[in-house]
Amino acid sequence: MELNLVQAINQALMQEMERDASIIVMGEDVGRDGGVFRVTQGLLEKFGEQRVVDTPLAEAGIIGTAVGLAIKGMKPVAEIQFDGFTYLAFNQFISHAARMRNRSRGRFTVPLVLRAPWGGGVRALEHHSESMEAIYAHVPGLNVVIPSGPKEAKGLLISSIRMPDPVIFFEPKRLYRAFKEEVPEEPYAIPLGQARVAKEGSDVTIVTWGSLVRTSLEVADSLKEASVEVVDIRSLSPFDEKTVLESVKKTGRAVIVHEAPRTGAFGAEIAARISEKALLNLEAPVRRVTGYDVPIPLAKLEDYYLPDTSRIKKAVQEVAAF
């Protein structure tokens, strides 16, 4: 069936909750309201108040108790309402969720999933358009997943839920209702740590994730003068270095595209891997097309900040012509 991103994630949650009775969905307004983006719509009616829980308004409380629930054998799939409010729970992630297995020498584990709407492009209020995935990917022990569309999202969320360790699952909110695609009805898992070649090409590699996969594909499809390969990272951690390096070795040119601010972002990590392991295959310097090193502006100036097809296209052309 053709589903949008909201529907695909909803279906994954439904199917996994049916399969595994230990899953509980928890967060602010996830029950009666079905979540502010309606991603958890219908779960309360189907699984009841014990398993679909409207929590008090407290992100540290949500993730802190989810850590405890997970330690004691439940499978919490927690929602934080927006990317910009995950910081309140950051201490629970970095100090406990990510380390409990290591600290307890494997005795206690924290298989929890955090879902949060992520990224810009919807003209939202401040703190509702953040893309700080790098700070999570920087934490040893955390897995970080960002799907690029409905089909990817379903398979990646199912894998995330089945992971024995904590996963941060960021949902590109501007894609929630942007398009529909064919999503298989039956549950399927896309393993974490495997990038996807979204489009094959031979001259330039674009490495990207989340909503900018689609934007990059548009560029790749419309560009006449160069054949562009697009690699969708899908999971920043674990990171699939192999797929990226293979592509860059083939094309000899790399453009890294992300909407997060440039400095210290995950693009820098990818550029470092390329320079460590594929430098001699490069025909041109690695380029980054990113947000600027400022907080993402409010609605009126948002488009000046976000990488778009024209900025990506220009970078690809320059790299191709180098």
Added chain:
Amino acid sequence: MPKKIVFEGKTEYLQVLDENGAVDKTLEPKLDENLLRKIYENMVRARVFDRKAISLQRQGRCYTYVPTEGQEGAQVGSALALQKADFGVPSFRENAVYLARGVSMEQLFLYWMGNEEGSRMPADQNNLPVAIPVGSQVPHAVGIAWAMKLKKEKAAAITYFGDGATSEGEVHEGMNFAGVFQVPCIFFCQNNQYAISTPITKQTHAQTIAQKALAYGFEGLQVDGNDVLAVYAATKAALEKAYSGKGPTLIEAITYRMQAHTTSDDPKKYRSDEEVEYWKKKDPLTRFQVYLKGKRLWDEEYEKKVQEAATREVEDAVRKAEAYKPNPEDMFTYLNAELTQDLKEQMQEMKKSMEG
């Protein structure tokens, strides 16, 4: 050893004007005519602004808006009790607080229309800009009040937050600091019954929010938040206490959000029409109108004048705010005291990409 009681607390509820506008003479604050009219006119301004913002949002001329309707009594009553030197530390629903404290409608529209300039508070006013992360502004008010105490100023800080915010750790850390350091801070909680779809009964198992103050060693009280006189009186009393070094107060104003949580919310999913009707009868403007009429301060002609003035003000503000064009370079300008070399280069890069 027999058990003994080591703590007992009580929480009072204050109402001066009931929902029909009948006044309790023993509790009635003695306010002069000018102030009474100022209170009314500010409630009307807030409501006119609110309805305009909602309609602009529906027409695509304004982005996500956070409505105030129903909470004008709580906001105007508390804001007009403040002196100029007092510091306002609002959350995101405090349009009526900003307006009553002298922030222009144009400024507020700029903000809701997605311009950073909307957060530039006038230099002669003591208000922080909107704080979106729920409850995060509360410790700021405590710090501001602490500085006032250190500087021996006769002033106080007031912070606004909702019932939902009382679940956040930062709110409690702030209140605890305020108790420990005995700072001149007022914690003004507008309990409008919901945090988006989540009712207060799912937020706390305690009977009141006000009683939470007792655990931090200071006074907490409930007021009828739709009774602007009760709110004014309670805030004044808390301010006097603060000015004279007697520490913080938590005020829980019982009220109701008449509109959606934001313009992107659908309240039909979580509350009934009957409930909304029930609260409509408690409207803060209507009962205050009755009170003013009893004092011969209100008649149809006055009402017409007030409405017209507010409408003129709002139309003028919309015109100005819509004419404003933000400068993209400003996303870099205010980040730090000085533009770094990196940012200078990124600014150039942005300008180049604007040229296409």
